[in-house]
Structure formats: structure tokens, C-alpha cells
Amino acid sequence: MRGNPETHELVAPGSLAAVLHLMAVEPGAWTPIAGGTELMVAHAAGRLNAPKLVSLWGVPELRFVHATDESIVVGAGATFADLRRSALITEELPLLAKAASWIGSIANQSRATLGGNLVNGSPAADSSPALLVYDAEIEIISARDSRRIPYHKFHTGYKRNALAVDELLYAVHLPRRFGHHRQYLRKVGTRRAMAISKVALGATAFIETGVIREIRLGAASLAAFPTRLHRTEDALLNKPITNDLIQTGRNAILTEALPIDDIRSTAEYRRRVAANLLEEFLFELLGVEKRP
Amino acid sequence: MSTTATTRIVGAPVPRKEGVDKLVGRAQYVDDIEREGMWHGATVRSTIPRGIIRSITFDPCINWSEFTIVTAADVPGKNHIQLIVADQPCLADGKVNHCDEAILLLAHPDKHKLLEAAGAVRIAYDPLPPVFTIEESEKQNEIIHGEDNILKSFLLEKGDVDSVWATAAHKIEGEYRTGAQEHLYIENNGMIAEWNREDGITVWGSLQCPYYVHKTLRAVFDLPDEKVRVIQTETGGAFGGKEDYPSILASHAALLAMKSGHPVKMAYDRMEDLAATTKRHPSRVRHRTALDKDGKLLAMEIDLAIDGGAYSTLSSTVLSRATLHSCGPYVCPNIRVRSRAWATNIVPYGAFRGFGAPQAIFAMERHMDEIAAAIGIDPVELRRRNFLHEGDANATEQRMREPVILDRLLDRALKESDYHAKRARYARENPINSVKRGMGIAAFYHGSGFTGSGELYLNSLAGVDVTVDGKVRVLVSNTEFGQGTNTILTQIAAEALGIDFSDVIMAPADTAHIPNSGPTVASRTSMVVGRLVERASLQLLAMLRDHAGLGGRSRGDFFAACARYREAHGKVESLCRYEAPPGIYWNDQTYHGEAYGAYAWAIYVAQVAVDTVTYSADVEDFWAVQEVGRVLHPVLAKGQIEGGVAQGIGYALYEKVLLENGHMANNQMTNYIIPTAEDVPPIHVIFEQIPFRYGGYGAKGIGELPHDGPAPAILNAIRDAIGVPVNTIPLLPEDLLAVLAARKCVEEPVAQ
Amino acid sequence: MSARWPTIRMIVNGEQRGIQAPPMKRLLDVLRQDLHLTGTKEGCGEGECGSCSVRMNGELVNSCLIPVLQAQGAEIQTVEGLAPKLEPGGTLHPLQEAFLACGGAQCGICTPGMLMAAAQLLETHPRPTLAEIREGLAGNLCRCTGFMRIFESVLAASTQASQPALRQAHHAR
Known part of the structure; x- marks a missing residue:
């Protein structure tokens, strides 16, 4: 334990209003902490640069999963265990349920929250590819306001996001219109469990008479933050699925992906595997189970 | 002879002796222990791989008067860790030879202040050019050790290798490499030390070898035997990683305790343990092999190099075991093995389960498959044609005097794994699947106990005594760290004495109470120490018969006789000293003769799937078939094999030590990847039992064997799956991609 | 302070x-x-x-x-x-009994955490499949056993103890 708990303040006001008030009165002074699965790791390593923390754990207004006619709405404080237990999620948003099962282990899933995963903003975030391809919207709240932005505009740089210093991520809205889309999500991690993603690719596509009428590709670890692959999507959109198109898709993603070498993998590996994953998805669309 | 007699307790699945304590959270590991007035210690380490220490200064932002500060100047005796060659300083004195080398120690009552202070010690260096690899060390441009960077070398010769090449039908060469591996015991290294003028030094710690620590403390503090006391606390995994390092940590804690006048605890956190403590030696092995037209081995020329790191530590004995295991369980008339341990500016490599054998066996068994491919023989058949049998001589011309049943083990392994049918099926299916499957095999033996004359030099003393309250205690310095020492040795004593398992306990692992029965290493506990406990128990029965009127064989008779003996003689104790089996000959100079008292034999089979989407290899199923003498405890023995196989899988496919400027860059569990419960395949463990007459109740060594086989079996299975030889481990998906890309087996990516 | x-x-x-x-x-x-x-x-x-x-x-x-x-x-x-009334000769939780019988604990350092993960698993999955056991224990690293003895221990505890018995938390040795 390299961090000194005596040098950090932590308060738990207990309600959303009280948390927002605190953040409004001293903008930027308070670091929100939910399940602690990121910040407590930094704390143990003596790298937690947050003298004042406000606890979001147990704030009831943040922990929910409910549905409207158009969307499934997930509170930022919902844990990944909550998502896995939610019939709404497992039935309608299978990719998100799958992503939730990737988070660390059972003990991590019972603490890690969807909001925490997004605000932490790791390029490798497990939930991000699913949210990107489900075209999620982020609802942001502060004492003064609330607003919604597309998730694919939430991350603005390496570990940077669209939140102002007094704002909290409140909820994620997931449109209920992907039931007829073909869906794909695969993570390639350092091992089968307790793994940080080396590369992950999600995809949703709507196919009409063999033509890709709608496609979204979301990737982890191919850029400084989780990102849609718009140029690759464009290369595939409104095209009939053929072997040639699969090669076009490969070429597009190899060009668009800008991964890095780091302690867990290499840029070369990430690019090639991303292309292979896309190919695997496109072969599925073609109706061929596996690439020979 | 005990080896064939039916037994009551030996061979039965009795509960682990200390099992309940571990299961209810009562077992006391070193970090669970607090001493009155205890302070904490911290280590200030080198941040460069090689250089001269120009100055040490203390930032005035810290009130240093609160701290105890220890440097090399405070060492009262010899500033050297006492292993084989005393070249490693306890604290760096004027120069550093690797990153994370200990330079200065601090103690303070408050752990948090200690960490802040450690960051405020400023050390200035004059850097020297570092040497990081075997190849750089071989070039000898920079001499960092002795005159030639060689920590140790061996030459093993048999027959006349040079006469064979001109006429041999087949000549096959290959180069094989293995990486460093971290033990990753889940309990980090830790030690508590106390000092006072009357009693000297007492340390409590997580360790394998109490008398190794004892020897170093005597030298570092210049104290007589009785003023140094080493007590093993419950130890949360070791695997060799707590064989050599605890001598350093105990010295550090004791130096701080002596200077501060307080008990001092030094418990490493994971990052420090990973960065600063030993790993398995990386290796590079080159094979050149001649065979006749029938696939019989004619000559083997082997050049074996290991990276020893910055100091000698145990590298000479690791190299010795690697050398002796480098030719595999095969008959070959002409052999030359030249082996060297090279110095580098890396944290010294140390003992790790297998101790050089896994490296050498990886090369030999991977090479066998390349030979098979080159000359067009089935890899199973090639091995079968060259196996050692009873009466044959191995590389050191040790004649196999005990039964050798490699053929039987092989048949069993092939049958259990359905090897041939699966290979045929995969050969048909692989061309149309993106997941390619393969089967791989490894045949190997592992020598039990110390090499050559090692056991004679150890001169182990072990025994049993009987307490006033009617418990038999096993008196050994061999320790429990999960492998089952407590259970096995108490089973043996209970069996031999004709009493219940619950009548026997272990004497505390405390040098004040136990004789030196040698270190807990080298797969020697069951075979060598078990035999000593068995002999001492039988000797005790004889004493009781001769001097205390023991007549019957019941438990009651035994304890009644013990009481009579105690009345007459004071204490009831029986100790035995090691005696070599008869007819043992070993020449340490020429490396000829009986290298090991006994060998354990094994055939391992791996079923592997290689995903061509992710370039990852996945072990789907694993069979471990072995002959380890008598199995003393069926559950513990299985656990040893399964645990070793899992570690071997990690060694082959997951575990990579990343060095940046000589410092371990991935020194966190997040980034040093070991297999989880979701990553290990089913592991099928099969024992064939041939009791060994000189081992404890017929046992041979078991602990290290299972780490030898998985890596070559897995890499051979990968070769079978994809048709491409891969000769380096660890093989992560990135590495497999690089191999395939270099062979143009994957599509070229477009330019960015 | x-x-x-x-x-x-x-x-x-x-x-x-x-x-x-x-x-x-x-x-x-x-x-x-x-x-x-x-x-x-x-x-x-x-x-x-x-x-x-x-x-x-x-x-x-x-x-x-x-x-x-x-x-x-x-x-x-x-x-x-886990076994609240533990005394010498007292009671163990069925999981502790099973770990003892099946060799689920070796060095013992991962054992307390492993037992808690296993207890959690048996509460959510009283009759777990091997795949569920693997997932339930995947966050608990063991370096000694290779996990096989642990899987066997959890399976043994789940089949020996019917779920109502498990809820009683402990039974006589």
C-alpha cells in the first residue's frame, strides 16, 4: 500500500443532489469515486492525485436500469453485475451483456460501474465498443443543467472527455432499434479472464437483400480512446457483401486503425487482429461461418 | 523392505496436516504477525543497471532523525550473501551491477512516512555501459564479471562426437530459447527481525531453507551459530523463489533491527517483489544432432547458455542441472555438451522449480520434433527408437539400475489422449478451419535430489522425537510451502512407528529446535528426507525394543515404551544421517557417473488450438503420465503435478518478463499474466508406480518434474497444428504473429 | 489521533x-x-x-x-x-470440508479469498457447471494447484451439501 489514506479526504453525501451541490460549490475540487476499481488501484500504487473525493457508491438515483418506448436507460452507477442480472440488457442488448461479463472478475463486476468505465476513459474500456455500435447517448448532469450527447463524441482525447468540472455522467441511453441488426462483439485480451483488452471490435449492421444498409463499428485499443471506425463504415455502407468487399473492409480498417505499442501488445498485432475480426464479422454476414 | 509392504497411512489421502488452519484463516503468514514496538523497513534501490555510486544525499524536507538508516558501512561482518560463491553484496558498496539492487535501508514506525523518505534519498551515479543479453555478454566488449563474464561453465563429453558427422545419414541443427519466468507466489517475500545483545538475531519469515538464511546471517553479522535463530512462518508459495532471496531480505531486516533497537518488518509489496527478486534463468540452447538411417541417435553436440544475471547466486548449480538434463531420456553413444552461465546487468536469476531442467528439456524435446520432421519419422516413433531402458547408460554414463518404463508411459499417454486418432482428424480438418488443432508430446526425466555428490556434502540429519505429552515430532529443516512436506513426513513417521497420523506433528521450523536436514529444494524431500525420517523411525523402534521392552506393535505399546525409555534416558529421540545408496560413483571434474540417485520419468501430451484470427494458442486438454516411484499421497501428488503443469503452461504461452533498461517494466499482476481458472485446460494426471528402494517408502522426486514437460509438448502441438516450427518461449500471440509474418504465412497489411 | x-x-x-x-x-x-x-x-x-x-x-x-x-x-x-462456531474439533463449512478432502488448498495464501468466491458462487449457482465454477473463481489466482483440485472441491461441496444445508452455513465434522 503506497498511498497514504490520511492525505485524502472522502465524503459520501448520499444523494445525487448533494453530490452535485458539492461539485458546484467547488468546481474541479472533487473527484467522484464510484466502485473504486480504478481509483483504488492508483491509490495503492501511490499515484492517486485526488486530495478530495466524493463517493457515488450507494447514491440510489444513479443505480438503475429502466426502459422507455425508445430506449433502455442505464444509470451511471449501475454495476456490471447489475447489467448481467438485468433481463432488459441480456435480452435486448446482448453485446452489452457480453461486455459486462468481460469486466475483470465477479468481484470487479460487483463494484465497477458503467459510468466509471466510461469516465475513466481507458482506450481499452470493455463496455465502449458495445455502446458505440448501439449508438448510445450519454446524459450529463450538473447542479445547473442536464444535457445529452452521442457517446461517440464523449471521449475527446487520451483519458479526456466532454464533462465539465462540475458535471457528472448521469446515464446511458441505448436505443431499442437494433433487434433486427446483425451484431458482433469480440475481445482479444491477454487471457480469458481478468484481462485487459489488447483489441476489441464491435459491430452492428442492417442487411437488406445482401446489401449493408446500416453499419456501425466500434473499437477498443485502436486509438487513444474508444472510437467508431467511420471511414471503414463508409467503405462498406450500401455495398453488397462479397469477398471483394471483405478485402475492401480489411484495407479500410488497416488504414484507419492507429494503435500503439504498449506493455500489453504491439501496434502491428492490434491492426492485423482488428482486420481479422472485421473479416470474421463480414464472413458471418456473407453466411460463411469461418474463414478458411 | 518397506517399498513393497502394504501400508496403512502412506498412500492414503489423509487430510493436509496444516489444512484446517489454512482453511479457517488461522494460519499465520509473516505479514499477519506484529511484534511489540515493531518498526517497518524499506529499501532504496539502484535506478541504473551498472555504475559507480558517486554520492548519497538526504533531502532536508524529511526529518531524518526519526529514521534508522543503514548502508554497507553498517554491516558488522561480511557484506556478502552466502550462497555458492560469495560475490553478491548484502548492500551495494560503491557500485551497482543491476537495477533495483539494494543500496540503503530505512526503518521507521510509520510505513507511509517511510515511503516518502525513501523517495527523498538522492543517489548520484557515474553510469557504466550495461550488458543485458547472453549475446552482449559473450562479446566481452564490456567485462562485468571476472575476466570473461562467465559465471560458470561445464563440459560433458561421452564417446567421440567429431568422428560421426562425416558418415551420419542425417544431421539436424536447431536453436531454442526460453525466457525469464517469475514465480508469482501469491505471498510476497517478507521477513521480521529482532536483535538483542544476549540472544543475537531472530528472524521470522516466508522462506524455504532456514539453514541457508542462518548461514548468511552468521556471516553478515559475524555471529556464532547459537546467536542466530531462523523461524519459518507459514509460507504462501515459493517454487524456488524463496530459496535464495530470503537470505538477502533477512539480512536487511536484521541490520535495521540491530541499528534501530526495534523489531523490524520488511514485507514487500507486489511491485517491489516483482522488480527486485529472482526469476527463472533465460536460456539459449543450440543442438546439432547426427542420426543413422533408421533414426537412431549417433551424436549430440549441445551448446547451452543461460543468463545468470549480475551475481553468481545459484547459477552454477542451475547450469549443472541444465547440462545434465540437456540430452533427454535417450541413448546416444557420442555426446558433447558445452554449457556456460553468462553475467548480465540484470537482477540475478535464481532457483525456480525445475532449476535449469525445463530450459534444457524444452530445447531437447522441441528439437526431437524437428528431427522427426526433417527425416520423415513420426515424432512418437523417433522417441521410442531412442529411449533409455534399464541397463542403458545416459549422457554421464550412469547406468540405469532401476526399471525404466518409458515405453509403458508412452503407450498409456497415447491411449489416454487418443493421440493418433486426433492427429489424423486434425490433419483432415485443419485446412478448412480457422482454428487449427494439434497434438504434441514431450518425453523427459528429472533427477531427484542434489546432483552428484551434493547429497553427501549436505550430510543431512533428520529424525523424530517424542514429547512428554505423547506426540511424535518430525525433526527436519524441510519446510511446508504448499507442496505437502508436513503431511508426507508425518505420514511416513506414523506409518513406520505403527501409530496414528494424528499422533505425529512437525517440530516448529525453527533452527533452535531442528537439525539441518538440508534445504527444501531439488525434489529431495519425499525421497531423501522421507527416507531419513523412515530410518530414524525404525531406529527408534529398535531403541525401544532394545532398551524399553517394546514388545507389541500397538499404538499403546509404543507410547508405553516411550514413557519407560524417557524415565531411563531423559529424552526420546532418534536421528539419522544421510547415507548414499551403495555403488554410487560421481566425478565432479569430468561429469561422469551417477548424476542423480534416481530419476522420475514422464510423457506429457498437449492438445492445442491455434486461432488464426487472433494468433493465440490455447491448450485445450493435457495429459501428464509419470512414474515417480511410490505415490505417498494420491491427492497431494496430483496437486503437485497439476500445479506444475499450469505453471508450465504459463511459461510456454503467457508469462513474459519485459525489461526496460534492465528494470522489469511489467512488475504488476495486471501486466505479468499467469493463467486463471478460465485458462487452464483439464489436466489428466496418471501415475505408474515403481517403488524406489532408497526413497522414503519408495518415493522419488515429484515437485519439479511437472514443470519440465508442458512447454515442449505445447510448442510441439503448435508445430503440429500450423506446420511451422516455433522455437522460442514464451510464445504470446504477438510472437506467433511475428513468426508467421517472417515466414510470409499471413497476409501483408497495407501501408498506412 | x-x-x-x-x-x-x-x-x-x-x-x-x-x-x-x-x-x-x-x-x-x-x-x-x-x-x-x-x-x-x-x-x-x-x-x-x-x-x-x-x-x-x-x-x-x-x-x-x-x-x-x-x-x-x-x-x-x-x-x-464462514464457519462461525469454529473450535478445535468443531465445525467447518462444507466448502472447507471439501477443500480439505480434495486438496483445494496447498500453500493456503489464496485459500481464504478462494473460499469466499466459492461461497458466493454456490449462493448464486447451487449446482454450478464446470464453466460456471471457472468463471466464478477466475478473479482468484492460485499458483499452486493449477485449479483442478479447487474445481473438484467446489463440485464436491455443491453436490454433498444440498442447498438448504449450505445455507445453514456449517455442519458437524
């Missing part, structure tokens, strides 16, 4: 406990240092190894990642509370 810190109340192994500690102190350290429940171990300090696993309000958590303030009012169960 501890007067500076708020009092945090928890129910630990069925007992009301109040401790004064910095709110950012890890639950792990509070258990080990303040409550002297050293059965819960630290293996990595970063939520990777699971040695510090405990159950909190019926869920499995890594106690090294919990600031103790977030455990305010919580029910905590540690390995010491």
Missing part, C-alpha cells in the same frame, strides 16, 4: 463493529489491522489476485479496492465468518 476520523460501523461476520479510520483506508487494512482479521490476505493490492476477496452485502468484492467509508453500514463476511 484516531479521534480525527469518523466512526464507521459495519456488521462483520455477524457482529456489530465500529472503527475509527481515515475514510480512504482500504477495507482490507481495516479488517487486518483494526479488526485483527488476518485471514483476508493481500496479494497484489490492485484487484487482480482476489486474495483479499470478502463478501459485502451478499456480493463478492475485493477488499483492497474498497475505501472503508463505502462499507459504512455494510454486512461483511470474511473467511473467519
Whole structure:
């Protein structure tokens, strides 16, 4: 334990209003902490640069999963265990349920929250590819306001996001219109469990008479933050699925992906595997189970 | 002879002796222990791989008067860790030879202040050019050790290798490499030390070898035997990683305790343990092999190099075991093995389960498959044609005097794994699947106990005594760290004495109470120490018969006789000293003769799937078939094999030590990847039992064997799956991609 | 000095406990240092190894990642509370019995966390499949066993103890 708990303040006001008030009165002074699965790791390593923390754990207004006619709405404080237990999620948003099962282990899933995963903003975030391809919207709240932005505009740089210093991520809205889309999500991690993603690719596509009428590709670890692959999507959109198109898709993603070498993998590996994953998805669309 | 007699307790699945304590959270590991007035210690380490220490200064932002500060100047005796060659300083004195080398120690009552202070010690260096690899060390441009960077070398010769090449039908060469591996015991290294003028030094710690620590403390503090006391606390995994390092940590804690006048605890956190403590030696092995037209081995020329790191530590004995295991369980008339341990500016490599054998066996068994491919023989058949049998001589011309049943083990392994049918099926299916499957095999033996004359030099003393309250205690310095020492040795004593398992306990692992029965290493506990406990128990029965009127064989008779003996003689104790089996000959100079008292034999089979989407290899199923003498405890023995196989899988496919400027860059569990419960395949463990007459109740060594086989079996299975030889481990998906890309087996990516 | 810190109340192994500690102190350290429940171990300090696993309000958590303030009012169960009436010759939890019989514990350092993860698993999956056992224990690293004996232990506990018996938490040895 390299961090000194005596040098950090932590308060738990207990309600959303009280948390927002605190953040409004001293903008930027308070670091929100939910399940602690990121910040407590930094704390143990003596790298937690947050003298004042406000606890979001147990704030009831943040922990929910409910549905409207158009969307499934997930509170930022919902844990990944909550998502896995939610019939709404497992039935309608299978990719998100799958992503939730990737988070660390059972003990991590019972603490890690969807909001925490997004605000932490790791390029490798497990939930991000699913949210990107489900075209999620982020609802942001502060004492003064609330607003919604597309998730694919939430991350603005390496570990940077669209939140102002007094704002909290409140909820994620997931449109209920992907039931007829073909869906794909695969993570390639350092091992089968307790793994940080080396590369992950999600995809949703709507196919009409063999033509890709709608496609979204979301990737982890191919850029400084989780990102849609718009140029690759464009290369595939409104095209009939053929072997040639699969090669076009490969070429597009190899060009668009800008991964890095780091302690867990290499840029070369990430690019090639991303292309292979896309190919695997496109072969599925073609109706061929596996690439020979 | 005990080896064939039916037994009551030996061979039965009795509960682990200390099992309940571990299961209810009562077992006391070193970090669970607090001493009155205890302070904490911290280590200030080198941040460069090689250089001269120009100055040490203390930032005035810290009130240093609160701290105890220890440097090399405070060492009262010899500033050297006492292993084989005393070249490693306890604290760096004027120069550093690797990153994370200990330079200065601090103690303070408050752990948090200690960490802040450690960051405020400023050390200035004059850097020297570092040497990081075997190849750089071989070039000898920079001499960092002795005159030639060689920590140790061996030459093993048999027959006349040079006469064979001109006429041999087949000549096959290959180069094989293995990486460093971290033990990753889940309990980090830790030690508590106390000092006072009357009693000297007492340390409590997580360790394998109490008398190794004892020897170093005597030298570092210049104290007589009785003023140094080493007590093993419950130890949360070791695997060799707590064989050599605890001598350093105990010295550090004791130096701080002596200077501060307080008990001092030094418990490493994971990052420090990973960065600063030993790993398995990386290796590079080159094979050149001649065979006749029938696939019989004619000559083997082997050049074996290991990276020893910055100091000698145990590298000479690791190299010795690697050398002796480098030719595999095969008959070959002409052999030359030249082996060297090279110095580098890396944290010294140390003992790790297998101790050089896994490296050498990886090369030999991977090479066998390349030979098979080159000359067009089935890899199973090639091995079968060259196996050692009873009466044959191995590389050191040790004649196999005990039964050798490699053929039987092989048949069993092939049958259990359905090897041939699966290979045929995969050969048909692989061309149309993106997941390619393969089967791989490894045949190997592992020598039990110390090499050559090692056991004679150890001169182990072990025994049993009987307490006033009617418990038999096993008196050994061999320790429990999960492998089952407590259970096995108490089973043996209970069996031999004709009493219940619950009548026997272990004497505390405390040098004040136990004789030196040698270190807990080298797969020697069951075979060598078990035999000593068995002999001492039988000797005790004889004493009781001769001097205390023991007549019957019941438990009651035994304890009644013990009481009579105690009345007459004071204490009831029986100790035995090691005696070599008869007819043992070993020449340490020429490396000829009986290298090991006994060998354990094994055939391992791996079923592997290689995903061509992710370039990852996945072990789907694993069979471990072995002959380890008598199995003393069926559950513990299985656990040893399964645990070793899992570690071997990690060694082959997951575990990579990343060095940046000589410092371990991935020194966190997040980034040093070991297999989880979701990553290990089913592991099928099969024992064939041939009791060994000189081992404890017929046992041979078991602990290290299972780490030898998985890596070559897995890499051979990968070769079978994809048709491409891969000769380096660890093989992560990135590495497999690089191999395939270099062979143009994957599509070229477009330019960015 | 501890007067500076708020009092945090928890129910630990069925007992009301109040401790004064910095709110950012890890639950792990509070258990080990303040409550002297050293059965819960630290293996990595970063939520990777699971040695510090405990159950909190019926869920499995890594106690090294919990600031103790977030455990305010919580029910905590540690390995010491798995078989609450433990005495020499007393009772063990069915999982402890099974680990003893099947060789599920070797060096023992991962064992307390492993037992808590297994207990959690059996509560959510009384008759787990091997795949469910693997997933349920994947956050608990063991370096000794290769997991086979642990899987066998959990399977044995789940089949020996019918679920009502398991809920009774312990049975006679």
C-alpha cells in the first residue's frame, strides 16, 4: 500500500443532489469515486492525485436500469453485475451483456460501474465498443443543467472527455432499434479472464437483400480512446457483401486503425487482429461461418 | 523392505496436516504477525543497471532523525550473501551491477512516512555501459564479471562426437530459447527481525531453507551459530523463489533491527517483489544432432547458455542441472555438451522449480520434433527408437539400475489422449478451419535430489522425537510451502512407528529446535528426507525394543515404551544421517557417473488450438503420465503435478518478463499474466508406480518434474497444428504473429 | 489521533463493529489491522489476485479496492465468518470440508479469498457447471494447484451439501 489514506479526504453525501451541490460549490475540487476499481488501484500504487473525493457508491438515483418506448436507460452507477442480472440488457442488448461479463472478475463486476468505465476513459474500456455500435447517448448532469450527447463524441482525447468540472455522467441511453441488426462483439485480451483488452471490435449492421444498409463499428485499443471506425463504415455502407468487399473492409480498417505499442501488445498485432475480426464479422454476414 | 509392504497411512489421502488452519484463516503468514514496538523497513534501490555510486544525499524536507538508516558501512561482518560463491553484496558498496539492487535501508514506525523518505534519498551515479543479453555478454566488449563474464561453465563429453558427422545419414541443427519466468507466489517475500545483545538475531519469515538464511546471517553479522535463530512462518508459495532471496531480505531486516533497537518488518509489496527478486534463468540452447538411417541417435553436440544475471547466486548449480538434463531420456553413444552461465546487468536469476531442467528439456524435446520432421519419422516413433531402458547408460554414463518404463508411459499417454486418432482428424480438418488443432508430446526425466555428490556434502540429519505429552515430532529443516512436506513426513513417521497420523506433528521450523536436514529444494524431500525420517523411525523402534521392552506393535505399546525409555534416558529421540545408496560413483571434474540417485520419468501430451484470427494458442486438454516411484499421497501428488503443469503452461504461452533498461517494466499482476481458472485446460494426471528402494517408502522426486514437460509438448502441438516450427518461449500471440509474418504465412497489411 | 476520523460501523461476520479510520483506508487494512482479521490476505493490492476477496452485502468484492467509508453500514463476511462456531474439533463449512478432502488448498495464501468466491458462487449457482465454477473463481489466482483440485472441491461441496444445508452455513465434522 503506497498511498497514504490520511492525505485524502472522502465524503459520501448520499444523494445525487448533494453530490452535485458539492461539485458546484467547488468546481474541479472533487473527484467522484464510484466502485473504486480504478481509483483504488492508483491509490495503492501511490499515484492517486485526488486530495478530495466524493463517493457515488450507494447514491440510489444513479443505480438503475429502466426502459422507455425508445430506449433502455442505464444509470451511471449501475454495476456490471447489475447489467448481467438485468433481463432488459441480456435480452435486448446482448453485446452489452457480453461486455459486462468481460469486466475483470465477479468481484470487479460487483463494484465497477458503467459510468466509471466510461469516465475513466481507458482506450481499452470493455463496455465502449458495445455502446458505440448501439449508438448510445450519454446524459450529463450538473447542479445547473442536464444535457445529452452521442457517446461517440464523449471521449475527446487520451483519458479526456466532454464533462465539465462540475458535471457528472448521469446515464446511458441505448436505443431499442437494433433487434433486427446483425451484431458482433469480440475481445482479444491477454487471457480469458481478468484481462485487459489488447483489441476489441464491435459491430452492428442492417442487411437488406445482401446489401449493408446500416453499419456501425466500434473499437477498443485502436486509438487513444474508444472510437467508431467511420471511414471503414463508409467503405462498406450500401455495398453488397462479397469477398471483394471483405478485402475492401480489411484495407479500410488497416488504414484507419492507429494503435500503439504498449506493455500489453504491439501496434502491428492490434491492426492485423482488428482486420481479422472485421473479416470474421463480414464472413458471418456473407453466411460463411469461418474463414478458411 | 518397506517399498513393497502394504501400508496403512502412506498412500492414503489423509487430510493436509496444516489444512484446517489454512482453511479457517488461522494460519499465520509473516505479514499477519506484529511484534511489540515493531518498526517497518524499506529499501532504496539502484535506478541504473551498472555504475559507480558517486554520492548519497538526504533531502532536508524529511526529518531524518526519526529514521534508522543503514548502508554497507553498517554491516558488522561480511557484506556478502552466502550462497555458492560469495560475490553478491548484502548492500551495494560503491557500485551497482543491476537495477533495483539494494543500496540503503530505512526503518521507521510509520510505513507511509517511510515511503516518502525513501523517495527523498538522492543517489548520484557515474553510469557504466550495461550488458543485458547472453549475446552482449559473450562479446566481452564490456567485462562485468571476472575476466570473461562467465559465471560458470561445464563440459560433458561421452564417446567421440567429431568422428560421426562425416558418415551420419542425417544431421539436424536447431536453436531454442526460453525466457525469464517469475514465480508469482501469491505471498510476497517478507521477513521480521529482532536483535538483542544476549540472544543475537531472530528472524521470522516466508522462506524455504532456514539453514541457508542462518548461514548468511552468521556471516553478515559475524555471529556464532547459537546467536542466530531462523523461524519459518507459514509460507504462501515459493517454487524456488524463496530459496535464495530470503537470505538477502533477512539480512536487511536484521541490520535495521540491530541499528534501530526495534523489531523490524520488511514485507514487500507486489511491485517491489516483482522488480527486485529472482526469476527463472533465460536460456539459449543450440543442438546439432547426427542420426543413422533408421533414426537412431549417433551424436549430440549441445551448446547451452543461460543468463545468470549480475551475481553468481545459484547459477552454477542451475547450469549443472541444465547440462545434465540437456540430452533427454535417450541413448546416444557420442555426446558433447558445452554449457556456460553468462553475467548480465540484470537482477540475478535464481532457483525456480525445475532449476535449469525445463530450459534444457524444452530445447531437447522441441528439437526431437524437428528431427522427426526433417527425416520423415513420426515424432512418437523417433522417441521410442531412442529411449533409455534399464541397463542403458545416459549422457554421464550412469547406468540405469532401476526399471525404466518409458515405453509403458508412452503407450498409456497415447491411449489416454487418443493421440493418433486426433492427429489424423486434425490433419483432415485443419485446412478448412480457422482454428487449427494439434497434438504434441514431450518425453523427459528429472533427477531427484542434489546432483552428484551434493547429497553427501549436505550430510543431512533428520529424525523424530517424542514429547512428554505423547506426540511424535518430525525433526527436519524441510519446510511446508504448499507442496505437502508436513503431511508426507508425518505420514511416513506414523506409518513406520505403527501409530496414528494424528499422533505425529512437525517440530516448529525453527533452527533452535531442528537439525539441518538440508534445504527444501531439488525434489529431495519425499525421497531423501522421507527416507531419513523412515530410518530414524525404525531406529527408534529398535531403541525401544532394545532398551524399553517394546514388545507389541500397538499404538499403546509404543507410547508405553516411550514413557519407560524417557524415565531411563531423559529424552526420546532418534536421528539419522544421510547415507548414499551403495555403488554410487560421481566425478565432479569430468561429469561422469551417477548424476542423480534416481530419476522420475514422464510423457506429457498437449492438445492445442491455434486461432488464426487472433494468433493465440490455447491448450485445450493435457495429459501428464509419470512414474515417480511410490505415490505417498494420491491427492497431494496430483496437486503437485497439476500445479506444475499450469505453471508450465504459463511459461510456454503467457508469462513474459519485459525489461526496460534492465528494470522489469511489467512488475504488476495486471501486466505479468499467469493463467486463471478460465485458462487452464483439464489436466489428466496418471501415475505408474515403481517403488524406489532408497526413497522414503519408495518415493522419488515429484515437485519439479511437472514443470519440465508442458512447454515442449505445447510448442510441439503448435508445430503440429500450423506446420511451422516455433522455437522460442514464451510464445504470446504477438510472437506467433511475428513468426508467421517472417515466414510470409499471413497476409501483408497495407501501408498506412 | 484516531479521534480525527469518523466512526464507521459495519456488521462483520455477524457482529456489530465500529472503527475509527481515515475514510480512504482500504477495507482490507481495516479488517487486518483494526479488526485483527488476518485471514483476508493481500496479494497484489490492485484487484487482480482476489486474495483479499470478502463478501459485502451478499456480493463478492475485493477488499483492497474498497475505501472503508463505502462499507459504512455494510454486512461483511470474511473467511473467519464462514464457519462461525469454529473450535478445535468443531465445525467447518462444507466448502472447507471439501477443500480439505480434495486438496483445494496447498500453500493456503489464496485459500481464504478462494473460499469466499466459492461461497458466493454456490449462493448464486447451487449446482454450478464446470464453466460456471471457472468463471466464478477466475478473479482468484492460485499458483499452486493449477485449479483442478479447487474445481473438484467446489463440485464436491455443491453436490454433498444440498442447498438448504449450505445455507445453514456449517455442519458437524
